[in-house]
Amino acid sequence: DRLVSLAVEAGQHDLARHAISRGLRGLPGDEHLYRLRMRLEAHAGNTRGLVGAYEELCVYLADLEVEPSPATTALYNELRSQRTSSNIS
Incomplete structure (x- = not known):
């Protein structure tokens, strides 16, 4: 969580994605990690x-x-x- 948060704050979205991906390799289907990933992608406008x-x-x-x-x-x-x-605004 902390690494992802720091990476997002620094605008390092690729680093945050990498950290989440590594977590999901060890814990596939972990909803907490998927929620982090969804927040990251929303923050990145993706x-x-x-x-x-x-x-x-x-x-x-x-x-x-x-x-x-x-x-x-x-x-x-x-x-x-x-x-x-x-997107409407």
Whole structure:
């Protein structure tokens, strides 16, 4: 968390992505890491990355016959609506 936060604050989005990717290699399907990734992509203005992160998680979880937690889905919807609102403005 801390490394990702520091990297984002410094504008080092690639470093933050790398840290999250390494975490996901060890903990695939970890929703906390996916929420960090979604926040990162939203902060970077990368709507495609935001959607891709959520969809990747959904595919992984579908193989386990589960759905993302309500907290993850709520964050995704919130970030998507913020992106839509900022694109309209």
